[in-house]
Amino acid sequence: MTTLGALDSVRVLTSVVVPTLAAGVIRRRPRLMWLTERWGLDRRAIATLTRLRERHGGAPVAVRVPGRSLVLPLSEVDAGRVLAGTPDPFTPATTEKRAALRHFQPHGVLISTGRDRDRRRAFTEAALEPERELHSQAGRIAAVVREEIGTLPAEIDWDSFARVWWRAVRRIVLGDQARDDDELTDLLGRLRAAGNWAYLHPLRRRDRARFDAALAEHLRSPSDRLATAHGDGVDPAGQAPHWLFAFDAAGMVTVRTLALLARHPRHLDTARAEGQHYTRACVLDTIRLWPTTPALLRESVRDTGWGPPGTTTFLHTPLFHRDPVALPWADRFAPETWLDGTAAAHPALVPFSAGAGQCPGRNVVLHATSTAIATVLDGHDITLLGDHGLHPPQPLPATLDNTSVRLRRTFRHPVAW
């Protein structure tokens, strides 16, 4: 491991750590996303870390931060070591995440440790069925997504998409009776926004109480929903907030994949011809290109050789996902790499993380998003309005601000999916 000098430490903090965290750990901040795209901040972060990697032969670098011990792994092998070492010695329950989630989900699996983590992870897996490509409720999930996405207008922007998407999400996670409960997700949005500020924001006790009451009410109603599992004394209300808020990322990814398909006619034709198997690969590659969790944070629970217990590890996924040396296709849309084993050969390509902390919602997400994309494309052509720097074969930009994407749908011949 190399400890960086003062100048390089400041460079890493200002060009990598602070911009990544400032864009919102718990809820992406639209204005900062827009600035990040406009100023090319993600590209600058990747360039800074690539230079350090070359200079230090791929060794992890320790950054000088007063009162904190912070390490950035820069090689695929070290990235794999951190993810395989979750939750011990690298716990996902870091100080920052605990401070952020205490605003609305103090019992979430992501910030749990020891036996609590084991029970809550087992409960989450029983509900989300991560190992099954198609969840046992896949038919219901697809029907809900088709019904709601089918109501989108001909011109889709982020606001119109999000309105419809949240209806589908509330039905999937909590049951049909939650469809129109915009207040529930608005409250969650406010609590997440407070969570972005971690300890710097006071708890919104009134919003939290209203959110908890509304959530409990939905969980009492006799509906089909994801949050049905019971086990080992784990309360679904302690886990379901994550399932709701994480679907926000799935919405962003749906819109970004549609934007890519609009500018990649060959891939669009393949998606139409091959159906959801290929569309899932399109979604995976979209998350590779623009990870919705660009920083995988871990905290060591004992000495790992990278500093004392309590050292924070900051795994910057864009560095690995856009590495032009390891991935000759880094800056282009390459869904086929998820189907032919190419992506699987790279342990640091982790759209849904990896190891024991891997996203348990991954297959539900791939099913819901690919169904949404198929529904938008069904009988329609799509055009991306605006520029966004998506001009293949030119390299794809390092950021795509989903809140400013606008798509237009026009009728085409009926197509069978």
Ligand code: HEM
């Ligand atoms: C595009 C959508 C999504 C992406 C890209 C994504 C990605 C991720 C990633 C990268 C992690 C690991 C975070 C870390 O290591 O610090 C994670 C954790 C998690 N995700 Fe997702 N996620 C998505 C949607 C969802 C959905 C919809 C659900 C639930 C229905 C979900 C449930 C979870 C849970 C419970 C964890 C914590 C796992 C643990 O700590 O054991 N995710 N997700």
